[in-house]
Amino acid sequence: MSHFRVLSAALCFVLTAFSLSEAADAKADGKLNAKKLNVVFLLADDLGWTGLRCFGSDFYETPNLDCLAAHSTKFTNAYSACTVCSPTRASIMTGQYPARLHLTDFISGQHRPFAKMRIPQWTKFLEHRHVTIAETLKQAGYQTGMVGKWHLDKRGDRNFAPIKHGFDEQYLKPPGTHGYLISPKFKEPGGSGSRYVTDYLTDKAVDFIDRNSQQPFFLYFAYHTPHTPIQGRADLVKHFEAKVRKDAVHKNPTYAAMVKSLDMSVGRVLAQLEKSGVADRTLVVFTSDNGGLTQRYGKHDGFTENQPLRRGKGSAYEGGVRVPTIVHLPGVTKAGTVCKEPVSTIDWYPTLLDLTGSTGDGSHNESVDGVSLAGLVRDPSASLDRNLYWHYPHYHAGGDGPYSAVRSGDWRLIEFHETGATALYNLRNEIGERNNLAKSEPEKTAGLLADLRAWRKRVGAQMPTSNPDYDPRKATQVRR
Secondary structure (H helix, E strand, O other), X not given: OOHHHHHHXXXXXXXHHHHHHHHHHOOOOOOOOOOOOEXXXXXXXXXXXXXXXXXXXXXXXXXXXHHHHHOOEEEOOEEOOOOOHHHHHHHHHHOOOHHHHOOOOOOOOOEOOOOOEEOOOOOOOOOOOOOOHHHHHHHOOOEEEEEEOOOOOOOOOHHHOHHHOXXXXXXXXXXXXXXXXOOOOOOOOOOOOOOEHHHHHHHHHHHHHHXXXXXXXXXXXXXXXXXXXXXXXXXXXXXXXXXXXXXXXXXXXXXXXXXXXXXXXXXXXXXXXXXXXXXXXXXXXXXXXXXXXXXXXXXXXXXXXXXXXXXXXXXXXXXXXXXXXXXXXXXXXXXXXEEOOOEEHHHHHHHHHHHHOXXXXXXXXXXXXXXXXXXXXXXXOOOOOOOEEEEEOOOOOOOOOOEEEEEEOOEEEEEEOOOOOEEEEEOOOOOOOOOOOOOOOHHHHHHHHHHHHHHHHHHOOOOOEEOOOOOOXXXXXXXX
16 A cells, blocks of 8 residues: 555544544534634645545545545635636735735736737735735734745745745745756755655645644645646656546546645645644645636646536636635534535635634724635534625636626626626526526626626726737737
């Protein structure tokens, strides 16, 4: 039996035993013990809604995350605040919509000088005027650590690095790394010698937990995987090459190896919580920054699929923003529960404040768009009376151009800014967004469109404008 299978089996046993003991020890009112709650926030990169076995994959192997989900609450209508990474990461840090932050695209963005629309001059870093969740928890006495991909700073400008936004410690990709392969020239005194980025960063995360187990801590582990370039560990790629099925929805062995590395990393983090004796007072959140990348420039790339959702990263559809999400709160979440209420990454800021008993910054709190999910964590059948919004005034290789969208109950409306067209879908009846009901439901369409436009005005959303240099023959050309 391989090492990762042994780890998975042992971890599932730990979680099973832990769930039984925590249920017995929890107070009747569901409150935790008097010690401060630790927080481990795990963020995958480009992991689509069906990117885990417990969320529907027919090829990827994710036993550690499956076991975590089996002893936690799965959120099946969870969303990223944007169809690309940096805006979503900013929403997690601040609790605000990317449109309010004016941080609406990934940092480098994509400049198309001859496209039909001219994109706005968006903010390409997280401004210091915003109070991050790290700053808030640090003020509340937490040791704060960031591991992995930050992607919220000006390129090469250390003034916007994680340690400038409230993190006591930061551990990023080693210099000289090509994709996920660490340069042989990189030597770290006392390091583990791991040469694959996900393993190297997991070493840092595990060490952070080990060193800070005697005080409250907040660990933000933002993975690079399974973002491009598609590079898996050789041993794991070989494992999946022997298991490829032509009839499967997911069939890329290298991508599967990357997801496997992610799952193994999560297993190591959870095992360290148990080893350090803090699992019974640590909130664990797992989610993704956007959907899986399925195409570029109109061509399918063969990396992954988000079926039954339509399309993927960069697009206006559900495949670009619906993401797998798992929450484990010791003594509170019940094993195997499912929450179907729509939630967003804007909600994690107020949720973490609520569950840790932190007050935060009063002025910043007034502009927080998210709401606390503590009630849903305690009762997954509860509901929230609000709409969710998206605004992406940009172009992306995997997408359809600038758009805005709103979800209200079972309904989702999209406004495409290039054409002014609208699309209306009923997600309860058709999750794949193929049947546009805009014409057959004119009142619903008009009402949601008015609501969406009113929201854009409230948050000061930047809009794309007509491009005087538009040339349909060169519209897809990209300049750096």
